[in-house]
Amino acid sequence: MKKVVTILGARPQFVKAAVLSRVISKHNFIEEVIVHTGQHYDVNMSAIFFNEMEIPTPKYNLEINGLSHGAMTGQMLEKIEEVLKKEKPEAVLIYGDTNSTLAGALAAKKMNIKVIHVEAGLRSFNMKMPEEINRILTDRISDLLLCPTSMAIENLQKEGFENFDTKIVKCGDIMKDAVTFYGKISKQKSSIISNLQLKANNFVLATIHRQENTNSIENLKAIFKGLETISKQKQVVMPLHPRTKAILDAYNLKYNITTIAPVGYFDMLELLKNCNLVITDSGGLQKEAFFNNKHCIIAREETEWVELVSNGFAKIVGNNTNKMISAFQNFQHFSTNFDMELYGNEVGEKIYTEILNLI
Template structure:
């Protein structure tokens, strides 16, 4: 008997995680995968390039849904995913992380009584102003299989009464990083494109709605980066929404080396050669650690508390770094194969 796994993705971090799990599914007998791409990240530089670089099979269904408010986007996705689930009749629906695509996929599956596996379950920032926090909490409480990257995530779920189907499997982002490092060194020419040398620059990203939609916070984040750029170049691959909002709010990006969105291999090489990372991205906080580069998070809290306690991360307006030590929670680079095995055995 072959189990059908329907995977819902829509944004850059999900492509990266799904790449690792898709490879594991292809190598596990008795599993087949159908991928749905909602289109939440629709720009070729933030979508198609990841499928090419990371050997992800072309999605069977592309919905091209993006733009609009959170409710509108999630509702359109929900309406579009439901008939696909009815037609495909999957045994599992797998969702990743905390985007609108995640919640839409989980809601559609739950209403059709299809079991949901949530990769990166149990993360909490405890900031309900973040749409990502709402998405991840609701998805966790709809899911049957909770695939947690850390023991803290397991404990967060336990506090909310979620204890069945909970597994600490490590972090698939670590799997993806190990896959990307050697390829990035061989294939990426981002250093020559940007005129960089290793360990002479920092990398920054700003894309979370809590920063980009608030003029005061966006101005403060950009000012923080401009201050850092006085001592060394700060490379800022700019999210399209951030660029549009900065222009609309009259916030100048002078002093920063602004570039367009970069592919995963280019970003892996940039991270590996950086002296520091500044970001409001959850995933990039961990990727910085995987490359052993100190990170400053441009937020007031983080769902990756172990990066703070182990000295590799700090909040931009919080205490300085603590003493650094290794983080042992993220696994050995085989989290994706643990996921595939659990999908096969848990039905």
């Protein structure tokens, strides 16, 4: 039996891996060994996802977290290399753009193990983002680039990837599979709407965690000022990322919005289903909003998911308070047809087929 080592470290990767792990298990032709780097180590950011989504328990937990980017990536590289020497897989499977992603790709490539990158080809064109550096370097050394959109393919073509020894495939967005599958059962698994006494379409779901926002107290204040203003019209509910919470606490900043602890995937799906719209700096949540027929206000200066903006499903506002409030008001006054097919279907099966062809 062929073996694949899957490297995971952050919440969005757990969700994506749940889809593919289920497909791999169903076909029973590939042995999957899961490595959790520990990048997200808070119970509500990590363990709850493995439990809720029935992801196979990681065989290895490297427990590497709370370090600078360089130190974290370096330690992950060292520890992943040890795992690969032991497991001797045909390929390493990585997702997205985290430090765990880059460390997994580097460790595998230096050992002449094939690298499979799910969610390849995305670009923000902002080299100040650690994620942008991670994804560019990972793409360059991957053997199989599994792209979610035509724009991702185009990005790779512009960078000359057709001249490299790699296979580029448009397979769609694996997050679509997750929302479709788990969305059917989330209401039975979650009581968050009743627990928080929320009314459907009468609250805004917000998440803020990216370094570009949390590392600047001015940016953070501007975003929260916008959220607080919006909360006067509709309740704002924010699952509070540990990093964001630490900064708010350090500066003793308090805002009149509803903050809650980070939530599991079923709770997040129910919040998405029932909210009025989403305000976020998360890449994954932009798409999850679309999959749940919700508009999204993007608290960043750019997005990798440009098709959401160009088709009117999302609006980029950065950390501009007035732009955020204006976008909120505009989205209250028109409806949008979310039936457009942007991200494919049965993506997990397509990815599985490509993996089989590679190994």
